[in-house]
Amino acid sequence: MFLPAGSQDQIGEKLDRQAKVIQSFRTVVKDRGFKAIETPVVEYAQTFNNSHVGMKLSHMLKWFDRDGEIEVLRPDWTTAIARAIMNQHPKQLKWFYQGSIFRQDKNGFESRQAGIEIVRADPYLGEIESLFTAVDVLSAWKIDNYLIELGHTAIFDYFIQELGVTDDTKKLLRTALHDKKQDDVYRLVDQTNKPSIAKELVELTEAYGDKTILDEYKQKWGNRPELIEVINHLQSLIDNLEALGYKNIIIDLGRVKQLPYYSGVMFRGYLTSTGETCFSGGRYDQLYDQFGDDKIRAIGLAFDVDVLANHIKDDQTKNKVCLVCTPKTHVKAEKMRKDFPDSVVDITYEQPNEEDYTKVITVRDEVNQ
Numbered sequence: 001m002f003l004p005a006g007s008q009d010q011i012g013e014k015l016d017r018q019a020k021v022i023q024s025f026r027t028v029v030k031d032r033g034f035k036a037i038e039t040p041v042v043e044y045a046q047t048f049n050n051s052h053v054g055m056k057l058s059h060m061l062k063w064f065d066r067d068g069e070i071e072v073l074r075p076d077w078t079t080a081i082a083r084a085i086m087n088q089h090p091k092q093l094k095w096f097y098q099g100s101i102f103r104q105d106k107n108g109f110e111s112r113q114a115g116i117e118i119v120r121a122d123p124y125l126g127e128i129e130s131l132f133t134a135v136d137v138l139s140a141w142k143i144d145n146y147l148i149e150l151g152h153t154a155i156f157d158y159f160i161q162e163l164g165v166t167d168d169t170k171k172l173l174r175t176a177l178h179d180k181k182q183d184d185v186y187r188l189v190d191q192t193n194k195p196s197i198a199k200e201l202v203e204l205t206e207a208y209g210d211k212t213i214l215d216e217y218k219q220k221w222g223n224r225p226e227l228i229e230v231i232n233h234l235q236s237l238i239d240n241l242e243a244l245g246y247k248n249i250i251i252d253l254g255r256v257k258q259l260p261y262y263s264g265v266m267f268r269g270y271l272t273s274t275g276e277t278c279f280s281g282g283r284y285d286q287l288y289d290q291f292g293d294d295k296i297r298a299i300g301l302a303f304d305v306d307v308l309a310n311h312i313k314d315d316q317t318k319n320k321v322c323l324v325c326t327p328k329t330h331v332k333a334e335k336m337r338k339d340f341p342d343s344v345v346d347i348t349y350e351q352p353n354e355e356d357y358t359k360v361i362t363v364r365d366e367v368n369q
């Protein structure tokens with residue numbers, strides 16, 4: 001009641017767990033040399049839906065300002081940070097952030113993210129550092145039941161180029177592949193006169209699984225150097241993760257980009273217990289073209305704090321002590337807090353329900369005893 005549909009209050013332990021998720025994240029990334037950055041919640045829509053970024057205006061929470069410009073609530077950190085760090089010293093390559101994004105395309109407007117962006121670094125270093133940071137942060141949260149999925153934008157782009165379809169069909173095909181709807185892919189490619197390419201595109205809906213899929217497709221794509229390069233690239237990321245001791249990796253060769261700015265490797269983390277996505281990210285080199293510098297390479301990922309807060313373990317519950325006092329003995333009760341350094345200490349004037357506390361102590365006024 002009294003809240004727009006999609007807005008939500010946050011209460012109690014949920015907030016404690018979110019704070020814990022963010023605190024461990026900050027500790028890990030700071031120790032890896034990332035620097036904090038925060039951009040404002042209100043920005044111009046133009047920052048996010050210009051032709052280089054391509055986010056949909058219809059998905060943003062927006063209004064007109066006094067000059068008739070459209071303003072929005074931050075729909076994406078990655079794009080906002082790109083705008084902001086163009087004014088920062090280029091020597092700082094690794095950035096982290098935490099806070100809400102606002103989009104109308106999912107349940108609820110607001111979701112909390114904690115993320116990293118690596119800009120201007122050697123591309124390979126950026127990719128490995130992003131993945132290793134994800135593993136490091138998840139281990140700090142004591143989460144070990146997750147899968148890392150790798151994909152690459154170049155595969156879909158390769159087949160689309162071969163098919164030579166319109167931009168509209170391309171968009172529809174991307175959605176069909178994203179939803180792994182074979183029938184829709186068939187229907188959309190049926191009109192083209194390249195049945196063998198069309199067939200391969202349909203097969204991509206099933207091209208996911210463990211790393212053996214890479215060998216299978218290496219055979220299949222043997223005469224296409226662009227695709228073999230992608231496979232070798234993904235294989236080398238897997239080799240690095242495995243050498244670090246992380247083995248739960250899956251590949252989705254049919255994965256398509258969910259955000260328009262991705263161009264290269266994409267990754268996602270899934271919690272195996274629920275199938276929820278706990279982080280996602282990828283390379284987005286072209287995002288910086290809008291600032292007139294087409295040589296800047298960039299990569300990053302964001303954790304879903306709301307999802308992770310539901311999965312981290314609660315702290316060991318502390319003892320709860322209740323000090324029952326009167327206005328006259330309130331100061332005495334306050335001073336007694338230090339006698340219970342490891343407990344939650346509640347002060348009341350009324351006799352509490354004994355079951356709610358580990359210990360209930362009545363604070364007496366010594367002068368009147």
Ligand SMILES: N[C@@H](Cc1c[nH]c[nH+]1)C(=O)O
Nearest residue numbers: 078280281282300301302
């Ligand atoms: N901004 C992306 C995550 C990301 C960070 N860097 C690259 N990608 C998202 O909201 O999903």
